[in-house]
Amino acid sequence: MALKDLKIVGKSVRLRDLDTHVRGQTTYYEDVRIPRMLHLKMYRSPHPHAKILKIDTTEAAKQPGVVCVLTHEDMPGKKTFTPLAAIGVAPEDEPILAFDKVRWKGEPIAAVVAESEAAAKAAAPKVKVTFEELPAVFDVEEALKAEAPIVTPWGKNYYQYPDDHAASQIRYGDVERAFAEADHIVEDKYQTKPIEHAPLETTGCVAKPEGNGRYTVYTNIQALYFALDNTAAIVGLSPAKLRFVGGTVGGGFGGKVDIQVEPIATLAAIKTKRPVKYKYSREDEMRVSSTRAAWRIYVKDGVMNDGRIVARKITTYQDAGAYIRLSSYGTMKHAGHMPGPYTIPNVSVDAYCVFTNRPPSSAMRGFGVMSGSYAIELQMDKIAAVTGVDPWQLRLINAYRNGDMKAHRKAADDAALVETIQAAAQLAGQALPADFAAMSSDDRKGG
Amino acid sequence: MTTKVLRLNVNGEDTLVPVGPMATLQEVLRDKLELTSVKVGCAQGGCGSCSVLIDGELRLACLTPAEAADGCTVTTLEGLNESNSIVPIQQSFIENYAAQCGFCTPGMLVATKALLERNPKPSRDEIIEALSGNLCRCTGYLPIIKAVEDAAAALSGKQSA
Numbered sequence: 099m100a101l102k103d104l105k106i107v108g109k110s111v112r113l114r115d116l117d118t119h120v121r122g123q124t125t126y127y128e129d130v131r132i133p134r135m136l137h138l139k140m141y142r143s144p145h146p147h148a149k150i151l152k153i154d155t156t157e158a159a160k161q162p163g164v165v166c167v168l169t170h171e172d173m174p175g176k177k178t179f180t181p182l183a184a185i186g187v188a189p190e191d192e193p194i195l196a197f198d199k200v201r202w203k204g205e206p207i208a209a210v211v212a213e214s215e216a217a218a219k220a221a222a223p224k225v226k227v228t229f230e231e232l233p234a235v236f237d238v239e240e241a242l243k244a245e246a247p248i249v250t251p252w253g254k255n256y257y258q259y260p261d262d263h264a265a266s267q268i269r270y271g272d273v274e275r276a277f278a279e280a281d282h283i284v285e286d287k288y289q290t291k292p293i294e295h296a297p298l299e300t301t302g303c304v305a306k307p308e309g310n311g312r313y314t315v316y317t318n319i320q321a322l323y324f325a326l327d328n329t330a331a332i333v334g335l336s337p338a339k340l341r342f343v344g345g346t347v348g349g350g351f352g353g354k355v356d357i358q359v360e361p362i363a364t365l366a367a368i369k370t371k372r373p374v375k376y377k378y379s380r381e382d383e384m385r386v387s388s389t390r391a392a393w394r395i396y397v398k399d400g401v402m403n404d405g406r407i408v409a410r411k412i413t414t415y416q417d418a419g420a421y422i423r424l425s426s427y428g429t430m431k432h433a434g435h436m437p438g439p440y441t442i443p444n445v446s447v448d449a450y451c452v453f454t455n456r457p458p459s460s461a462m463r464g465f466g467v468m469s470g471s472y473a474i475e476l477q478m479d480k481i482a483a484v485t486g487v488d489p490w491q492l493r494l495i496n497a498y499r500n501g502d503m504k505a506h507r508k509a510a511d512d513a514a515l516v517e518t519i520q521a522a523a524q525l526a527g528q529a530l531p532a533d534f535a536a537m538s539s540d541d542r543k544g545g
Numbered sequence: 546m547t548t549k550v551l552r553l554n555v556n557g558e559d560t561l562v563p564v565g566p567m568a569t570l571q572e573v574l575r576d577k578l579e580l581t582s583v584k585v586g587c588a589q590g591g592c593g594s595c596s597v598l599i600d601g602e603l604r605l606a607c608l609t610p611a612e613a614a615d616g617c618t619v620t621t622l623e624g625l626n627e628s629n630s631i632v633p634i635q636q637s638f639i640e641n642y643a644a645q646c647g648f649c650t651p652g653m654l655v656a657t658k659a660l661l662e663r664n665p666k667p668s669r670d671e672i673i674e675a676l677s678g679n680l681c682r683c684t685g686y687l688p689i690i691k692a693v694e695d696a697a698a699a700l701s702g703k704q705s706a
Contacts, residue, residue, distance in 0.1 A: 110642065119647030120635040120654060122582025122622035129581040216567075298586045298594055298648040298682055348584075348648030349682045380587040 115346070126299060126348050127316040128377070132306055136165055138366055138376040139218035141208040141225035142386065143200035146455040147234035147247060150198060150207070150227060158210055158224035163217030165370050167225065168209040170197035172365065174334035180422050181324055181357045191251055192421040192458075194332055194361055200229070201249055201420035202457050204386040206358075211366045211374060234455035238394055238415035241454050249420060249453040257418070257426040257451035264450065266433040270505040271444030273400075276409030280400030284481050287396050288473035292389035292417070295462055299348020301387055302377030303359045305367035313367055314341045317360055320350040325357045332361040333368060340364070352461030356388050356423050391425060391459035392417040393432070393469040397477045400444075405487035405495045409444040412436045414473075416451050416466070419458035424465070426451045432466035437505040438474040439515045440496040445505035493519055494534050499542050513539035551615045555580070556624025564611040571595050571606035573614075574621060582622040582651040586680070593679030596652035596659075597621050603659035605678075622651040631658055634696040643692035645683035652679050657693050665701050669694065 118124040141158070155167040170177050170193065177197055178190045196207045208225040212218035233247040240246055241255040249255050256264050277283060303317035313335070319325040322344045330337040347354060363376040378387060393416055400409035414432060418425035433449035478496075482489035497515040504510055516539045523530050537543070551562045555578060562573055574583045574597065586594035588607045595606040598620040625631040634657050637643070644650045653676065660667055660675035667675065672693045673686075681689060 112639070112642070113645070115647060116639045116642075116644055119644040119650045120638045121626050122651035122654075124647045125581075126584075126648065128585070131579060296682055298592060298646070298680060299584070300586075347646060349646045351682070380589060380591070 124346060126346055127303060127318050127344065128299075130304065130316050130343075132304055132373045135304065135373040135375050136211050136213060136366070136370055137215040137218045138209050138211050138363060138374055139215070139222040140206045140362075140382075141210060141222045141227070143196065143203055143205040143207055143229075145200060145229055145231055146203045146236075147232040147249070148200050148229035149232060150196060150200060151230055152228040153208060154226040154228075155208055157226060158208070158221045161212070161217065161221035161224055163213040164221045165211045165213065165372070166366070168195065168211070168362070168366060168369065169207070170195045172369065173332070174365075176332065179328055179332055179357075179361075181321070181328060181355065182424060182427065184324070184327060187422060187426055189252065192423070199232075202455055204457055205420070206362070209362050209366060209376075211370060215375075236454050236456055238392075238417050238450070238452040238454060241452050242415075242450070247455075249455060255453045257422060257429065257453075259426075259430075265448040266430045266451070267449070268433055268436075268445055268447040268505050270446075270507070271409070273409045273411050273444045273446040276444040277398075277400040277411075280408055281403045282401045282481075282484050283398065284401055284477065284484050285396075285398045286477060286480060287394070288476060289395075290393045290469045290472060292392045292456075292459060293462065294384055294387070294389050295349070295351040295353030296383070297347075297349030297351060297353055300378040300380060300383040301354055301359055302375065303363050304373055304375045305360070305363040306373040307367050307371055312339050312341065313364055314343060315360055315364060317342060317344045318347045318350075318354055319344055319357065319360060320347055320352070320354040321357070324355070325360045328357045329361045329364050333365050351463050352390075352465060353387055355461050356458075358387070386457060388419075388423060388458055388460035388462075390462035390465060391419075391428060391469070393473075395469070395473040397473055399477060399481060401481050401485055403485060405481070405485050405492045407440060407442050407481065407496050410437055410442050410446075412445075412447040412449070414447070414449045414470075416449070417456060417459060418451050418453050419456045420453060421458045422451075423458050423460035425459055428461070428466035430466075432470050434506045435467045435470045436474070438471070438478075439498055439513075440493075441498040441502040441510075442496070442505060447505070490519065490523055490528055490530060491534055494530075494537055497539075499538075500540050502542075515539065549612060549615075551611060553614060553616075554618040556620060562611070566612070568611040569607055570597070570599075570604075570609040570611050570614050570619070573611045574606055574619070580621045580623050584648055584651060586648065591680070592649070592652075593656065594649050594652040596655040596679065598655060598659060601659075601662065603656055620655075622655055625655070625658060630661070630700065633699045634658060634661070634692075637692045637696035637699060638689075641688045641692035641695060643684060643688040649679060649681045653681070653689060657696065660693070661697055661700060665697065667693070667697060672697075
């Protein structure tokens with residue numbers, strides 16, 4: 099299909115809810131008015147890694163306005179979950195409320211439910227937990243050493259991909275032979291940092307008993323039905339008893355997919371027979387919500403004098419923090435992406451999803467991919483410097499063309515990089531030599 | 546803890562509201578008067594999503610003790626919605642795609658209204674300065690600034706015509 103035949107792509111389309119946005123009449127979960135609502139605040143771990151010896155909620159339960167305090171003992175069935183279990187991510191590693199151990203500073207332990215937000219907030223610090231602190235690990239490569247403290251319940255600080263692989267791997271061609279034949283070897287290490295989504299509306303929900311065994315949950319989750327299924331399994335109800343109302347999210351960016359508030363709020367609503375609101379404060383949002391993962395990426399490229407990349411070897415580590423959430427999926431995306439949009443005949447990738455005692459990371463806009471592009475494009479500029487090939491031309495030479503086989507063995511059939519670079523060069527006022535300006539994604543010539 | 550009864554004029558209506566000593570104007574407007582355009586983004590004066598007008602001046606409802614507003618006129622976006630001066634601003638935000646999730650939008654509109662009341666023909670720098678207390682995480686600021694520029698032009702064009 100030619101670009102000119104597209105009806106929507108390339109055109110500005112007005113959001114359907116702009117009219118209500120500008121009038122302040124869009125209904126976010128918190129704008130639904132519900133009488134006799136209770137409020138939930140969490141007592142969280144002050145330690146990054148510790149055994150839990152005892153949880154004492156007596157004092158907290160006696161505080162003014164407190165209706166109940168929930169711990170792992172109130173879970174009707176399973177005590178752990180992982181949000182993507184339905185699509186094969188395993189094991190269910192994350193406690194809904196911590197029981198034997200805490201693995202990150204901020205991990206939820208006891209939910210204090212009270213008549214007002216202020217009462218819940220005042221009572222939460224009165225929960226008394228006896229801990230035995232454990233050595234903690236905060237670095238992905240340290241975490242993979244034999245002597246590192248063990249973070250996960252399965253005894254290995256990495257996600258186990260099918261067939262017991264410690265990493266998501268790609269093997270294509272013969273990297274070592276190509277390195278031996280290359281004119282240059284360009285190697286470097288890249289590090290990204292965690293990033294908080296900081297949506298204007300913080301994570302939250304209200305769970306409301308309907309009085310007939312059914313519960314309505316108003317939420318700003320970005321994954322409504324994953325949240326419904328996980329909540330049903332955790333609170334021990336048929337999914338048919340739950341109605342989730344959402345879709346209007348005050349900024350998400352991947353930060354509202356981890357199903358952190360709905361199960362507990364619903365459990366509290368079941369216990370108290372009252373509507374329960376569980377909303378992150380701004381401090382909670384910054385301190386305990388998932389972040390984009392930090393990545394450490396080692397890249398080694400074999401390059402010819404004319405700029406062609408003939409081999410790429412990657413060893414890369416995602417800091418998943420303490421629990422899986424969406425990280426194992428991010429690592430797989432990352433592995434597939436690391437050759438970049440370039441045709442490289444010999445590729446080896448080992449991408450590790452590593453567990454540390456840092457707050458869990460998870461989804462955020464192109465997670466796994468943005469970090470990879472950051473490393474790859476810095477690397478491309480270094481290759482340009484080493485070979486003396488112009489950085490625009492270097493990318494055009496290596497850009498994949500339709501019909502090229504990618505390293506993860508999918509043929510490119512929708513390549514647009516050549517045209518994108520040409521358009522970018524034009525916008526940037528960068529003149530390209532005639533043979534480069536004439537390149538096309540449908541033609542290998544010159545590349 | 547003594548409860549005090551505040552006299553407020555909110556969006557043109559006189560109202561009496563009982564409040565405790567720690568209550569903020571944000572709680573009064575959202576929770577007692579159910580004016581939900583007043584958003585809670587941070588409750589610490591950092592994001593501007595609870596912007597309102599107190600006696601015509603731009604204020605953050607979350608940092609305003611309810612008692613400090615006693616006897617004042619308070620205007621939220623609900624109160625501005627039907628006024629002739631806000632409709633062109635709203636239209637300009639729509640035409641410039643100046644909202645995405647919409648959570649910051651009520652605060653942006655109230656801040657814009659406050660700016661254009663005191664400065665009908667602001668420069669681009671003055672617009673940026675006037676909106677510097679209002680955070681947006683989705684759309685980016687360029688469409689919002691453009692929306693304010695276009696709204697100012699539309700409103701001043703109307704006045705001079």
